[in-house]
Amino acid sequence: MDAIAQHYPQHIATLRQRSDALLAEHNLAGMVIDAGYPAAIFLDDMEYPFKANPHFKQWVPLTDNPHCMLVIRQGAKPQLLFYRPVDFWHKVAPLPTESWVEQVELIEFARLEQLLELMPQDKQQFAYIGAHADHAASLGLTLVNPKPLMDGIHFSRSIKTQYEIECMREANRIAVIGHQAARDAFMAGASEFAIQQAYLSAVGQGENQVPYGSIIALNQNSAILHYTKLEQTVPAQRLSFLIDAGAQVNGYASDITRSYAYESTGLYAELVAAMDAHQQQILAMIKPGVAYLDLHLDMHRRVAQMLNQFELASGSEQQLIDLGITKAFYPHGLGHPIGLQVHDVAGFMQSADGTEQMPPEGVTVRCTRIIEAGMVLTIEPGLYVIDSLLNDLSDEAKALLNPVRIDELRPYGGVRIEDDVVVLADGIDNLTRQFGL
Incomplete structure (x- = not known):
């Protein structure tokens, strides 16, 4: 096993410890981390290059998979909501099978409207972390990038695993x-x-x-x-x-x-x-x-x-x-x-x-x-x-x-x-x- 893969389980364990402590401190049940999605070019049918939310890619090594989400709950294995549409216009990413997948609960979905039913039931107790407040609202997530939580996450990111x-x-x-x-x-x-x-x-x-x-x-x-x-x-x-x-x-x-x-x-x-x-x-x-x-x-x-x-x-x-x-x-x-x-x-x-x-x-x-x-x-x-x-x-x-x-x-x-x-x-x-x- 290469050095990167070897250290990933401990990396996830560290992130879980950090997030559990922060969520408890701020009286939250969890957070939903949005990978993001490409922005459309004005008056065009093309999109700007996609850049994944850094908070998302800290948890999983996915940099080119828009519309995916992570659901992080206190004391629980992270859920990765992995978007795999039926699409003959573009190449659809395969389900990941690398060893890191063992550290998450992988849930595949094919239609964006399915995200609503995949969201936590107690949405008011979850923070949304991402760039799309309108998307968060459509999913019933109203606590968007709360500063006290974000400050804690950002400060902890300074010390690398x-x-x-x-x-x-x-x-x-x-x-x-x-x-x-x-x-x-x-x-x-x-x-x-x-x-x-x-x-x-x-x-x-x-x-x-x-x-x-x-x-x-x-x-x-x-x-x-x-x-x-x-x-x-x-x-x-x-x-x-x-x-x-x-x-x-x-x-x-x-x-x-x-x-x-x-x-x-x-x-x-x-x-x-x-x-x-x-x-x-x-x-x-x-x-x-x-x-x-x-x-x-x-x-x-x-x-x-x-x-x-x-x-x-x-x-x-x-x-x-x-x-x-x-x-x-x-x-x-x-x-x-x-x-x-x-x-x-x-x-x-x-x-x-x-x-x-x-x-x-x-x-x-x-x-x-x-x-x-x-x-x-x-x-x-x-x-x-x-x-x-x-x-x-x-x-x-x-x-x-x-x-x-x-x-x-x-x-x-x-x-x-x-x-x-x-x-x-x-x-x-x-x-x-x-x-x-």
């Missing part, structure tokens, strides 16, 4: 294969579009199956943080390549970024090496009890060091931070929680009652948690030449910049390095680098 970690480990393994194929395509002279095709082919997942739209950026496009408009023509010069791309396994995501210089020497190659070293030093600081925000702020000090090292700016670390210069070169956060969603829930939550700690004013970061064992986090520092941000700096800040050196770096765009890591009691398990990337 071994099953979840193994799913993300496999998602990293697959994505690393894609990253290696993409790197080779870049070195061989492929366009952004062709590199994307090489990546998807290597991971064996379509662009609607991977957890997010891949960022495949050559040269100056690397400075566009969420660049997805892939060019089909090959640039006149191959200078730099930034790839931010992941894969998914059983609904769990990986999120990996690497930057490559076409020439093995020079300013950009040295910048990539320096960023990689700083990223690994940040990784070495991770352990339970450390504040994620402190890691982010430490990275700003490191960016200040790099700005001085590469003569992009000059000044003390504190000057470069206080004047907003490091934020102009490094405008995003250090990373984020990851799991069922790429930017997973509860990054700001401090307790299961929904208490949040937002970042200090002017600080951009997606996580303010105190790090705990069992969390899975990304660490992705970067440095870019983004003219709109540099132009917005004060005259005092601009006086510390080196325009000549910035002009030299601008055609390369920027650099970012990202790994996915599990927090252990005494350090980390790096899910990305263990596969040789």
